[in-house]
Amino acid sequence: MTLQQLERLVPALHSRGYQVIGPIVRDGAIAYDVVESLSDLPVGWTDEQEAGRYRLRRRKNDNNDDEALFGYVVGPQSWKKYLHPPEVRLVTAERSGRTFRILNNEPAPPQRAFLGVRACELAAIAAQDRVLQGDRYRDPVYAARREGIFIVAVNCTQAAPTCFCTSMATGPRVRGAYDLALTELVGPGRHEFVIEAGSDAGAEVLAELAPASASSVASEALCQEAEGAVERAASQIRRRLDTTGIRDLLYANFDHPRWDNVAQRCLTCANCTMVCPTCFCTTVEDVSDVTGTHAERWRKWDSCFSQNFSYIHGGSVRSSAKSRYRQWMTHKLASWIDQFGSSGCVGCGRCITWCPVGIDITEEVRAIRESPASAKENNHGNS
Amino acid sequence: MTMATAATTDFMLPQPYLVQQVVKETADTFTLTLEPSDGTGRNRFQPGQFSMLWVFGVGELPISISGNPADRAQLVYTVRSVGKATHALVSREVGETVGVRGPFGTGWPVEKAEGRDVLVIAGGIGLAPLRPVIYEVLHNREKYGRLVILYGARSPRDLLYRKELTAWARQPETQVLVTVDYGGLSWRGHVGVVTTLFKNARLQPARTLAFACGPEIMMRFVARDLENQGFAPENIYLSMERNMKCAVGFCGHCQYGPHFICKDGPIFPYDRMRPLLEKYEL
């Protein structure tokens, strides 16, 4: 499919009532926001990522003089921004006399289409699905935003040095629930897309972009080329996280000296939890007006790195930085498995890139794996 | 909004309840009796479950239900005033409104105790979440064997439900032992931590289910002592506490190892807690 054909995608989604959210360039990074056409996308941009480092750059600077729409990896934001908003009003209430009433007047969120969902992000959405609507309670805030989402996934054809989706078995090829999945092929004098439909709704949109004809069906050769591009991305991935027995490894190393080591570097700034596409923790804040007749309860993203997170009367349960880093990593990679049947890490590498001191979760796991604490230390209590 | 959607959000929205009665238990602890402001009596709960109580514009707190499960008309909570929100809660006056969400969490497995003896061990305000168990056993006396209540508090002034403790002690097949850490010279009861009561309690570990609630460190020592006396760890139940915001497993605050205290607990068998209790800053 050509770029001209793909340009009908956003209007096709609009005509079906979707607000289209996609990648844009903002504040020197790839962000997700409302897009009106493909020209809003980061055309011709790419990103440089390393532990503690992120930079956008024009693709032509490195001999890729092309107009790629998806020629970068992932930015600091993820789709949880829309599905599990950073701030949301849970309750509005008004006092009347000595009682109050709950005003159930939240407008329904718009029906959204996500354009440019990477494989790791698709896995992250599936992970949050299990957390927020997979058990006996369904989070109505999440469910209302999640239901009927139209997903246009994108296969990665390049990887950042911080990527490790291959270790977490989430990418770079998209798998699972998407409506459309596209692979972008760019090169000198060409700009093509291979698109496959993953749902009836996707097939319908696809038919509108490229009415069924011999020319619109991708050739075997083109499909292989697309596959090759995704494999190239996979082969670029250098970071590894060995997940063998990781749950038991981390449980058994609760007292490993590495936690002290990482605590000396960790600033407990919570960046990793904010950029993580699966981190779901929230707090609730009460606000009221000066007259005391109007009150609201707001749910806001919270982080297990904050001191107050574990506060119960008398003090915080996890007051040391060590215990908070350990909680985050152990939850992500170990207890998440007990809780939700899968890892809480999708290998997107955001926590590595956006850590101001470049703490690398794959390196922390390796350090523990390579020098497991002795059995004696494991059994040593802390009482 | 459809009815179905409204029903699924019920657990997220505080329902208005009227404060019917406020009783001062100790210098800082109060018992509030609430009833639905629309007058409906539909308050089913399991002993050990908790609600989220919301004070308009101030904040929301997880509070165990301490009333009689057979009484569907009211919800009763015993609250210790230790911070801004709890202070606001206990300062409610009769006729004022409090928001209630819940009940949430697992209860004490009282059905498992049918035909067996019941040992209730409470420390401080930990007696509150256990009081529904006591009501349940005394209300259906023939279904249960002996009821032993061991209760420890800091000082005689900190004892909850003093009149009821005396009344319970007069019930058939019921033993009530009370101890304090610091007895004034006028105190004629037992002095020592709650574990020192074991030697006076007439217990048959093999046919007894133990329910303990109190500060975590107390429960640690209690559970360890009970195990030494021959209680199987799976017959000892503890009520755990962690920070809670949502009560339904979404907010992440109450995680304790792999467990969410709010939805997997707060009541857990000791065999599941034992590997975690001694882990500092878990």
Next chain:
Amino acid sequence: METLEHIISEHSFFSGLESYYTNLLTGCASNVRFEKGTYIFKEGEEANEFYLIRAGKVALEIFAPQRKPIMLATVGEGEVLGWSWLLPPYQWKVHAHAIETVRAIALDGKCLRTKCEENHDLGYEMLKRFARIMEQRLEATLLQLLDVYAAGK
């Protein structure tokens, strides 16, 4: 009528002790009674006995200037009161206050100390049993020190 030896051998503190030793102990034992409100011993006094409590309740108390008197622990039926007789300087560290009328078997510490010196097997048995009580007392003190009810729910 129960004999002293029978009471001693039936007491949980001496459970499993060979009859040869219970016989020896009986030689140092006597029946005692303390009326409610009286002091069994007071801090600083010479500690020359210990008690097997058969009925009633004893409060262990300590006083300090400018502070309210503190009741540290209570000792009741089936328990043992006092171990200061066992180790020098053989002096009570607290007051023992009969808050109920107390019936007990008093064991003469001086007599027992001599017998323990002569017979180390008996001495070891006694130390083992008292060490257990001290350990329990230490754990109880540890929990009091933690002031466990002050925080938490």
